[in-house]
Amino acid sequence: MTDLSRPRTMSDLIGPFLPYLRRYGRALTGSQDGGDAHAAATLEAILADPGCFDQSQGGKVGLFKVFHSIWASAGAPVPEEATGLHARAQMHLARLTPNTREALLLHTVEGFGLDEIGVIMGISGDEAQTLVDLARAEMQQSVQGRVMIIEDEAIIAMDLEGIVALMGHDVTGIARTRDTAVEMAARDRPDLILADIQLADNSSGIDAVNRILQDIDVPVIFITAFPERLLTGERPEPAFLIAKPYMPDQVISAVSQAMFFASTETLKA
Numbered sequence: 049m050t051d052l053s054r055p056r057t058m059s060d061l062i063g064p065f066l067p068y069l070r071r072y073g074r075a076l077t078g079s080q081d082g083g084d085a086h087a088a089a090t091l092e093a094i095l096a097d098p099g100c101f102d103q104s105q106g107g108k109v110g111l112f113k114v115f116h117s118i119w120a121s122a123g124a125p126v127p128e129e130a131t132g133l134h135a136r137a138q139m140h141l142a143r144l145t146p147n148t149r150e151a152l153l154l155h156t157v158e159g160f161g162l163d164e165i166g167v168i169m170g171i172s173g174d175e176a177q178t179l180v181d182l183a184r185a186e187m188q189q190s191v192q193g194r195v196m197i198i199e200d201e202a203i204i205a206m207d208l209e210g211i212v213a214l215m216g217h218d219v220t221g222i223a224r225t226r227d228t229a230v231e232m233a234a235r236d237r238p239d240l241i242l243a244d245i246q247l248a249d250n251s252s253g254i255d256a257v258n259r260i261l262q263d264i265d266v267p268v269i270f271i272t273a274f275p276e277r278l279l280t281g282e283r284p285e286p287a288f289l290i291a292k293p294y295m296p297d298q299v300i301s302a303v304s305q306a307m308f309f310a311s312t313e314t315l316k317a
Contacts, residue, residue, distance in 0.1 A: 078309035152183035187304035193239030200248035226251035
């Protein structure tokens with residue numbers, strides 16, 4: 049039970065939003081390690097200089113604002129010496145207008161308003177809107193590939209299939225159980241996997257994905273009603289998460305982001 053008489057500490061202000069900062073950082077970098085490193089650097093900066101955290105903006109906005117100041121100073125999230133999967137990501141990222149990915153994720157996945165994005169990124173709300181619009185146009189046109197859906201609820205599966213198809217991606221199939229998912233991935237290799245956590249036969253979407261990733265190297269987007277439960281900082285953890293109930297824009301944004309980190313040869317740029 050919270051003690052309302054106790055003064056709020058920095059931990060009180062920041063703690064509830066750390067899982068979402070990890071989610072955002074991972075979506076930007078395409079990996080747990082990369083996203084968590086930027087989140088850790090954010091906390092270190094606040095500890096070293098508490099004044100850099102603007103409490104007047106609210107805990108989440110203030111936290112993400114510090115993250116962005118570090119993100120901007122660090123330069124490109126994919127290093128020049130990257131090879132393989134990250135080299136492909138770097139090639140695609142180089143085609144985008146700067147800051148568009150960040151604005152789109154902040155708006156569609158993290159739920160910030162345009163004025164809040166402006167505070168976080170140091171721009172106006174109108175500029176944030178322009179970046180979001182550019183991101184939608186550039187990312188949907190940039191990379192197309194093959195998506196496998198692991199989802200046991202028929203209506204949700206059909207909805208996800210429709211969203212993915214409208215984006216121009218091909219759906220390789222829909223699996224309702226762990227074993228079906230493993231067989232489907234082996235038979236028709238996807239570039240990206242969209243996976244629910246709890247499946248029809250009480251099997252786990254996480255178990256299915258872990259088994260699939262033993263054989264192929266593709267990004268995965270998990271869909272869950274409790275994203276904070278998968279963002280504890282422990283390993284292994286997903287790089288891409290969508291919270292249920294989701295909006296189509298969130299799926300579009302996450303799929304677009306994740307496709308930049310796909311490594312298979314079936315991608316069309």
